[in-house]
Amino acid sequence: MTDVASDIGQRGVQALRCPVCSAALDIVEQGLRCAHAHRFDRARQGYVALLSGRGNRHRSDTATMVAARRRLLGAGLFDPMARALARRIPPEAAVIVDAGAGTGHYLAAALDAAPAAVGIGLDLSKYCARAVARAHPRAIAVVADLWEPVPVADAVADAVLSVFAPRNVPETARMLAPGGSWLLVTPNPGHLHRVRADLGMLEIGADKLERLHEELTAGGLHVRHTESVTAQAPLDAGLLADLAGMGPAGFHRTDDELRHAARVLTADRATIDVGIDVTVTVAAATPA
Template identity: 60%
Template sequence: MCRDRLAVDGRTLICPLGHRFDLARQGYAPLLSGRGRAHRSDTAPMVAARRRILDAGVFAAVQRELAAHTDPASSSIVDAGAGTGHYLASVLDAAPEAHGIGIDLSKYCARACARASERAISVVADLWEGLPVRSGTADAVLSVFAPRNLAETARILAPGGRWLIVTPNPGHLHQVREELGMLRIGAEKLERLHRDLAGGGFVVNAAVPVVSTVVLTAARLADLAGMGPAGHHRTESELAAAAAHVAGAAGEHPVTLDVTLTVAHVDRPHDRS
């Protein structure tokens, strides 16, 4: 609202001008402005499905790669579009002195994120209204299958800070994507991302492919679809029926995880001197 710093007063966050935000009973900080939003946030069933998928280790390869590209000396890590906080917790394990901030539009995500790590706080905020983080303080920002605000990420990254971005490739979940009603992935998605980064003042340090194959039961296939946009458009029973059809008599089906981890930093002239 005023972009001033917040201090903790009991279970309330308060700024010098008197703006107050009471912590939710579930442990997260609600920092929405109250203005209308055009974006849909994840529902409770979508978050529950995502937790089951992540707890089952389906995206473990992504977690390992994120941790491998985290500076262990980091002190502050922001997950912009944190979901359940699962990836943030993995990265914090790789940086033992760091504290994390998980930001998501969904209060259901924020509830899960608040329990993800003792070294992280959970915030409900709209990424497009600005990240509620002080400028130049984040050693790393995560954007894992999440919207990306280039200007705000550039603002909050500390000198030498890293932006770790995970995006799906066209082959991601290709065996089940159409039948489960999941969105198609454009062939030039990664190229567009790198063009956007260059236009926003970032330099790409690495683009690391992460590919693995997992075998999922019909129940987990339904969760895989239900945790994403398909969860807004299909009922749980519709997803379960589609997943059962995909799994067939065997009751399970292999799927390929095919994503790219892009590592970038802000191109600041004084950092090159």
């Protein structure tokens, strides 16, 4: 975590809540503490775990998946999407939450677009939290479960990012400040379609966007804007294996299997053009 004694650290902590009782948190020597004496130590790697202790049933990204994601994002394939997100961040934003932040890549792009903002990167994976802690000087890294009460205060977030991540509609609506935006990135059916099947990646349902909009409306949000982002980039076998390994295929295929599948794919071509095809949906609270 950013040094909690710093101005940014203190502002970030003000936006956080105890995952057990939802009380405000104070900075204490080892980490954070609420008025009911629930304590959360700061890890040596710079993050704090705000978990209720009720246990979680969900799989979060492993160290191998996080390393693959970092290499692939570093190669720039998803940069057009990061730029589309950054354009939607109000420059005067004070708090930006990235829910399911992964390596913190998109949170960092959003923070660059809002020079005074503090960023809170939430992820269930401690490997992701370690990466988020290093992603940007104004990023606060928090291990949190998006399927539990999210340890962020009511109405504090000027923007919430959900990029290929689990989305908890009521909790996001609760966190959003008046006028704030939820920026959701979801894959279109054409996303990476040339390589999905060969690399064991999940199918994308054709009605996914429609279902998302229904879910948002049912949760008291309305869609302010949608934007399709498409881009093409050549990837070699190593990056193709990373592309699959950073997602759900990384849970059910070994690294060797993915590298073999990627080499077979590229056997007669040095590179394969991979197309990203996503929609950025911007949602906000329905005006009263």
